[in-house]
Amino acid sequence: MNNIIGLVNGGGVYLADDQWTFVDDEVWVTKSRPMILPLDQWQKLDESGTGVRSIHGVWLGPDDDPAVLGPISGELPIIALQFPSFRDGRAYSQANLLRTRYGFKGDLRAIGDVLRDQLALMRHCGFTSFAIRADKCVSDALKGFDGYDMIYARSATTPEPLYRRYNRGHQLATPTEEER
Amino acid sequence: MYNYDSYDRALVQARVHQFRDQVSRRVNGELSEEEFLPLRLQNGVYLQRHAYMLRVAIPYGTLSSDQLRTLALIADEYDRGYGHFSTRQNIQFNWIELEQVPDILQRLADNDMHAIQTSGNCVRNITTEAFAGVAEDELIDPRPLAEIMRQWSTVNPEFLFLPRKFKIAISSSESDRAAVRSHDIGLYLYSGDSGEMFLRVMVGGGLGRTPILNEIVREALPWQHLLTYVEAILRVYNRHGRRDNKYKARIKILVRALGVEAFAEEVEREWEQIRDGAAELTKEEYFRVARDFSAPDYEKVDAVDMDFGAWLARDSGFAIWVQNNTQAHKVKGYVSVVLSTKPGASAPPGDVTGDQMRSVAELADHYGFGEIRVAHEQNLVLPDIRKTDLYSLWRKLQELNLATPNIGLLTDVIACPGGDYCSLANTRSLPVARDIQQRFDDLDFLHDLGALSLNISGCMNACGHHHIGNIGILGVSKNGEEFFQITIGGAQGEDSSLGKVIGPAFKVEEVPDAIDRLLSTYLRYRELDEPFVETVRRLGIGPFKDEVYRKLQNHKELAQ
Missing domain, CATH: 3.30.70 (Alpha-Beta Plaits)
Incomplete structure (x- = not known):
């Protein structure tokens, strides 16, 4: 059983029949099985002209520059970004750049140390699927999409900061004890 | 507010x-x-x-x-x-x-407060000086932009897992009272020739193990670009800052590794991509926030108050307090009052009881406009006090033990909580602070010494900002025993500098003596009203070092 969550209308849904195979070392790549390949392997295949772009996806490590995928991002079905630890925030910036600068419209997947309490942040930065860490429960992780999700700044999914999208300055009456 | x-x-x-x-x-x-x-x-x-x-x-x-x-x-x-x-x-x-x-x-x-991002590897509380909006020498009120940055950085999803903590300070007065140069980003707000608001952006400051003052990355940034520029800096840092070593992860290390010019180029390149987008600040938003900081209803009062003048003449204790613990206000007839949280040995620097807080709140309502400030020197400030009320306010503050007239003097010690509380600290900073406050509690002597900042940190993390104290004390642990290293010549403000170590560290009981010797050296060599730090700058640390360790050597010989 895989541990993949996808976004449907902004909410998290368990993808039981996710088709992607994640590859982190040299394997025999066939066209019949869609894979998410390491960048160097993907580049080698691409250079050999095997039509890899429309079939296989690519994953980037946190040191990789997403700019290398800029010119071809329109052809890629999926890009995965790796969180070596959930405390390593580089993939948030990579995701944001792929969405806002390099025009990537396909599936953007978080892989690695992907945990419930960071999912809403990842969604903001443009991730659309999430490979939850193998020892964690998907139904628990799904709750990560329903909780706190308020920001002031803009994000990949909310291109305008709050002051441009919301008529600010309204005061609500302070809630009474009962209302709390 | x-x-x-x-x-x-x-x-x-x-x-x-x-x-x-x-x-x-x-x-x-x-x-x-x-x-x-x-x-x-x-x-x-x-x-x-x-x-x-x-x-x-x-x-x-x-x-x-x-x-x-x-x-x-x-x-x-x-x-x-x-x-x-x-x-x-x-x-x-x-x-x-x-x-x-x-x-x-x-x-x-x-009550419209929170504890969000007061810790962790993210953008921390945005700071400015305690007299923002009321200081006589202020150029532009920095609070609206500070609040705008507070909101922008709160749960900003891209920047919550940075390589390390990230501190931003903004200041806009003749004398920088917010220590902006020791922040990851220091912003200085000023007016251009035709009145437009500009920012000087300085990056890469920080104390800790590797104390560095920040360097100018950009001059004359129009205020509308504040958020995009900070975003560009944070993105460069988030992507390229070191993550392999906690002690080399602050942005100062990245700035130093690349060189400030290369770093600035990288930031500018990133900024060019985002500068004119939706994140540019709008006048509407600026004015919406700035409206909340508009001046309260100050009374029209005379700059000279007869009663106030009479009390100054009658009560020298009051006069000394006014001289030390008040700050010039931009509205005539008003001053800002600093409440010293450093009464001496009776309470650690910065500690305030619940009862004191409630009383201060009452005083703020009664004498001011219900507002209180916290200074980064750990004192409290009542920003808007009429001169005519000063005498009765002073009497009440004395009852609260918040009227020690030592602001900016030696016993206005800045200290971290140290090993009594903190699990990072390897030494106890509070007893050192207490010993020094106890030793030098003669007010006449303190006033004669004049402006002198003393900062104590219980470990290398430098929460007591010892590097920028005129006298800095750093606790170090050797084989489980506490020692304290002394630096002199540090300063905050426009003329910021980092202190220099005078020599081998002292045992805790030796520290007050060492301070005493530093002070007597200063008193011997000072010219006219030259403050301590100026004397150190003029003479270098040599004479101070000689005096401190010569005598120590004598003591040791005598003891043998």
């Missing part, structure tokens, strides 16, 4: 709800300590030596009287009756039960 709107309120409420759930998942074991750690840090919860500590944000050091009452209530109900004001204008409660934190955060949220 800034009034929360419905979105601000909903946000802090939702955040409490989220953290309550996270705490209960930690308590029942669903979350491991490793997974919980950054979550609790980003809600202000540290695990200290004996208990959890909660650090509450006081954005740019501004509190309403009701907010201060809320802090008093937290001190009394959830802690041991006091709180500790920190060098970043926050307040820390040192004896907290984890299970009670959600209830405390709820109290804060109900």
Whole structure:
């Protein structure tokens, strides 16, 4: 059983029949099985002209520059970004750049140390699927999409900061004890 | 001050709800300590030596009287009756039960406060000087842009897992009182020739193990670009800052590794891509926020008040306090009053009891406009006091033990909580502070010494900002024994500099003597009213070092 969550209308849904195979070392790549390949392997295949772009996806490590995928991002079905630890925030910036600068419209997947309490942040930065860490429960992780999700700044999914999208300055009456 | 709107309120409420759930998942074991750690840090919860500590944000050091009452209530109900004001204008409660934190955060949220991002590897509380908006020498009120940055950085999803903590300060007065040069980003706000607001952006400052003052990355940045420029800096840092070594992860190391010019080029390249987009600030938003900081209804009072003048002449204790503990105000007839939290040996620097907080809130309502500031020197400030009220206010502050006339003097010691509380500290800084305050409690002597800052840090993390104290004391541990290293010549403000180590470290009981010898050297060599730090700059550390260690050598020989 895989541990993949996808976004449907902004909410998290368990993808039981996710088709992607994640590859982190040299394997025999066939066209019949869609894979998410390491960048160097993907580049080698691409250079050999095997039509890899429309079939296989690519994953980037946190040191990789997403700019290398800029010119071809329109052809890629999926890009995965790796969180070596959930405390390593580089993939948030990579995701944001792929969405806002390099025009990537396909599936953007978080892989690695992907945990419930960071999912809403990842969604903001443009991730659309999430490979939850193998020892964690998907139904628990799904709750990560329903909780706190308020920001002031803009994000990949909310291109305008709050002051441009919301008529600010309204005061609500302070809630009474009962209302709390 | 800034009034929360419905979105601000909903946000802090939702955040409490989220953290309550996270705490209960930690308590029942669903979350491991490793997974919980950054979550609790980003809600202000540290695990200290004996208990959890909660650090509450006081954005740019501004509190309403009701907010201060809320802090008093937290001190009394959830802690041991006091709180500790920190060098970043926050307040820390040192004896907290984890299970009670959600209830405390709820109290804060109900009073438009929070503890969000007061810790963790993210953008921390935005700070400015305690006299923002009222200082006579202020160019432009920095608070609206500080509040705009507070909002922008709060739960900004791209920048919550930076390589390391990230501190931003903004200042806009002749003399920088916000220590902007020792921040990751220091902003200086000023007017261009035709009155437009510009920012000087300085990056890469920080104390800690590798103290560095920040360097100018950009001049004359129009204010509308503040958020995009900070975003560009943070993106470069988030992507390229070191993550392999905690002690080399601050942005100062990246700036130094690349060189400030190459770093600035990288930032400019990133900024060019985003500068004219939706994140540019609007005049509407600036004025919406600035409206909340418009001046209160000051009375038209004469600059000269007869009663006030008479009391100055009659009561020398009052006159000394006025001279030391008040700050010129931009409105005539008013001053800002600094309440010293350093009475001497009776209380550690920055510690204020719940009762004192409630009384200060009353005074702020009665004499001022219900507002209190926290200075980064850990003192409290009543920003808007009529000169005519000063005498009666002084009498009340004396009863509260908040009227020690030592602001800016040797005993206005800045100190971290040290090994008595903090699990990072390897030495106890508070007893050193107490010994020094005890030794030099003669007010005439202190006033004769004049402006002199003394900062104490219990470890290399430098929370007591010892590098920028005129005299800095750093606790170091050798084979389990505490030693204290002394630096001199540090300074904050426009003329910032980092202190130099004078020589081998001292045992705790030797520190007051060493300070005494430094001071007598200063008194011997000073010219006219030259402040301590100027004498050190003029002479170098040589004469001070010679004096301190020569005598120490004699003592040792005598003892043998």
